[in-house]
Amino acid sequence: MSDVRLSRPGLLAPLRRRGFRRLVAGQVLSTLGDMVFAVSLPFIVLRTGDAKDLAVLLTLLGVGRVAGAPLGGLLADRWSPRKVMLVADLGRAAVLLWLITSGSLLAFGAGIVLLGLLEGLFLPAYWAIMPTLLDEEELAGGNAVGEGLMVLAAMAGPLIGGIAMASMSTGAVLAVNAATFAVSAATLLAVRPHRPAPVAAPAGTGFWAFARGSRLLIAVLFMAAMSQLTSTAMMNVALPIYLDRHFDDGQRVYGLLLGAQGAGLLLGTLAAGLVWRLRRRGHLALGLLVADGLVLTAFPRLPGLLAPLAAMVVLGLVAGVLSVVALTLVQRISPAEILGRVMAAFTAVTIAAFPVAAVVIGVIVTRQGPESAFVVGGIGVLAVSAIGAAQRAIRNA
Structure with missing residues (x-):
């Protein structure tokens, strides 16, 4: 089949x-x-x-x-x-x-x-x-x-x-x-709902009970936060410092790499609409996280410019697919009357994780150098994928 x-x-x-x-x-x-x-x-x-x-x-x-x-x-x-x-x-x-x-x-x-x-x-x-x-x-x-x-x-x-x-x-x-x-x-x-909006729920009703009872929601929120902590901050903190040290025209290369990441992100975002049609979405998401972690770990050792450009396309593609899959999954498993609060938790987790990540990665870069930050970040993403693989709710998503 x-x-x-x-x-x-x-x-x-x-x-x-x-x-x-x-x-x-x-x-x-x-x-x-x-x-x-x-x-x-x-x-x-x-x-x-x-x-x-x-x-x-x-x-x-x-x-x-x-x-x-x-x-x-x-x-x-x-x-x-x-x-x-x-x-x-x-x-x-x-x-x-x-x-x-x-x-x-x-x-x-x-x-x-x-x-x-x-x-x-x-x-x-x-x-x-x-x-x-x-x-x-x-x-x-x-x-x-x-x-x-x-x-x-x-x-x-x-x-x-x-x-x-x-x-x-x-x-x-x-x-x-x-x-x-x-x-x-x-x-x-001018926007009119295609389907009627749910009856408003009283403040504080239902959300915490749903959050406590949904292992899948907790797992998705945790993995989204950890991915932000270990991967996203790399592009804004460790990468420019690494390029400044290893390329004479680091600013130009940084622009090229961000462009490659953007192209991958666009491709991954659109591909996610087709990926959702697969039955084993959880397994695919875990596999993409593994690829993301391996690419981050290997990034400081990539030669020339073409290999880093290809790596950035891969990182962008993974981020695009996972963001849409996670968003759609949370929307579909959440009761309509508390969906706003569930999406608020999703938003707060992803937004709040970035400044924390920037500080952590900044400390590693200062003390050990950007190369070590990439390795730590890659290992962090691999750890997230391992934790996710241990969750039946993620595997069956």
């Missing part, structure tokens, strides 16, 4: 849903605006502050995201994901317009905290709205298409952001970003 479930809808089937198309179009635009802002932020801050101010503001942005996620999930369950997303988009547009007129670094810092908080509100609501727009069998394809388009926007954003900062004033850049959120809110007003 084939391992492929041929009855499943195609990868592009979700695009037949008008609500899904409108949602994704708006979010691609706001993601593009986000990336333009992310590229612009360091230069905006450095015009009036210094590197320490920038580090503080980036930390505040991350803290705001982590703090906003639980509240966003709770409100999505009590109100509706769509209402929470509208508040978050309109709120971010208002904050950005306010930042245009604020002249002090302190005011800018307050705005950054609010932007992080509103982004944290938005993310779990965005993931929780998907099951109301698509049939259950379309979720994987919808997540794959949506995340794939987000990756494209994220790849284009830095280029557009660099051009914008070179040719536009700070106020104009912020105004453009505010406009993307306003348009995103307008698309949300």
